[in-house]
Amino acid sequence: MAHKKIEKIIKAEGKQDIIIRLARVADMRRIQMLYAEVYGAAYPIPIIADKDKMRSAIENDEYYWLVAECQGRVIGSLVYSVDLLYRNSKAFGAVVSQEFRKHDLAFTMMKLVLDDITQTKDLVDLVYATTRTANHAPQKLTESLGFIKLGIFPNTHKVQDNETHCLTAYFTDRALQRRRTTPVIIPEIAPFYEIVRRQINLEPAQLSEVRRDYSDHKQKIPLLNFETITATEFIKHRWKKTKSNSFFENIFMPFHEPNLILITPDQGTEVYITYSQKDKYSVIVGGVTNEKSFAVVLESVAQQVSRMDMSYVEVIIDAYSPELQRDALDARFIPSAYFPSAKRMEDKRYDCVVFSRTFDILDFRNVRIISLYKNFLNEYLKLWRENYIELVFDSEQK
Structure with missing residues (x-):
């Protein structure tokens, strides 16, 4: 990466100048004090709480702090x-x-890096962010910077209570020019695609009414018998040597390093997961398997992480594999976001769909979301009711 250099001085009325600059190792304690001031001791992101991770990020060229x-x-x-x-x-x-929020510091800091990595140095094609929903400010901030609204993550993280986050992204022209067009999606994903499509003028999607082995919900999905491995260094080295196969080739999970392996006794299936005991969050990063049904693997993963006291598990699947999308829905992973151009492979970029399964009671009373995010939430809730409530009554009537 080219040498990083960002600095800006802001004149603050009634106060001394505010200097925006790259973080230094000497700032670490003061940074932690700031997060503690705003969030208390509950902030869940490891890079903030763990000094070694913080130091590594500050010194690493692949971070702008x-x-x-x-x-x-x-x-x-x-x-x-x-x-x-x-x-x-x-x-x-x-x-x-x-006391400094009236100075638009968050906007200025985000804009400085955004311009540097998408224009000045041309390092990336897209930037995404997840915003909290305790109030409207983070959503309005990304909106003002030209970010597109892509969906929600229901019950995704636990700070004091379970929180729903919003997904948003900034796309360069290059990101959309290299995008593989005409996604092939199951009808349940279409409303999410349409919300995104109206914002950035995408072409119509191709719908697939595909049915799978467990689309008849009266048929119970069998479970794999998973054992768990949590040895950090072992997982790190094994993951580096592992090449995802089968349906795992069609999933995507950026910026996550696995810290958990779920493995069957015969080693026929290994699922690599990032999980956090602190905020009860887990995501599927990749894996290898000889199991033919993605629904079986997903249901087995969901049951295992639930036993580990996780509240949430997520998988991101490409938007051109309707069979896998159907498998995910059959395993009661509900779509909640549509991410165009998310995954880069060689010179093309591919759309992806976010699916998640939550194990806690859904409670959106404290959610504050703007405009289109409400539409995503409504579509998510519609599918959640269909798959968790209405199916029960339908089967009883039959």
């Missing part, structure tokens, strides 16, 4: 992770001290 400083105090922080190979970036961890 900005801080805003005033009178020796860190009063703002923001992180961008950059994947140079896949030309993706993720913005996260934006936080500003309460």
Whole structure:
């Protein structure tokens, strides 16, 4: 990566100048104090809580970590992770001290890095972010920067309570020009696609009414017998040597390193997962298997992580494999977001669909979301009711 250099001075009325700059190792304690000030001790992202991970990110060329400083105090922080190979970036961890929020520091910090990596240095084709829903501010911030609304993550993280997050992304012209067109999706995904399509003028999708082995919900999905491996270094080395096969070739999970392996006793199936005990969140990163049904693997994973006290499990599947999309829905993974151009393979980019399964009671009373995100939530809830409630009554009537 080309040398990083970002700095901006903001004149603040009644206060000393605010300096926005790249974070240094010497800032680490003050950064942690800022997150503790705003979120208490419950902030779940490991890169904030773990000093070794924080140091590595600050020193690593594949991160842009900005801080805003005033009178020796860190009063703002923001992180961008950059994947140079896949030309993706993720913005996260934006936080500003309460007394400095009228200065648009979050907007300025996000804009500085966004322009640098998409224009000045041309490092990435897209940048995505997940925004909290405790209030409208994070959603309006990304909207003002030109980010497109892509969906929601229901009950995804637990800070004090289960939180629903929004998915949003900024697309360069290159990201959309290299996109594989005409996704092939099951009808249940179509409403999510249409919400995104209206924002960035995509072509109509091709719908597939495909049925699978367990589409008849009276037929119970058999479970694989999983054992768990949580040895961090072992997983890290094994994952580097593992090439996903079968339906795992059609999934995508950026910026996640697995820290859990679910493995069958005969080693015929290994599923690599990132999970967090702190916020009860888990995502499927990849795997190898000789099992023929994706629904069987997903149902087995869901049951296992539920026993491990997870509240949420997620898988992202490409938008050109309707059989796998149907398998996911048959395993009661509900679509909640549509991500155009998410996955880069060679010179093409591929759309993906976010599916998730939650094990806690859905409670959206404290969710504050704007405009189109409400449409995503409505579509998600419609499918959730169909798959978790109405199916029961339908089967009883039959």
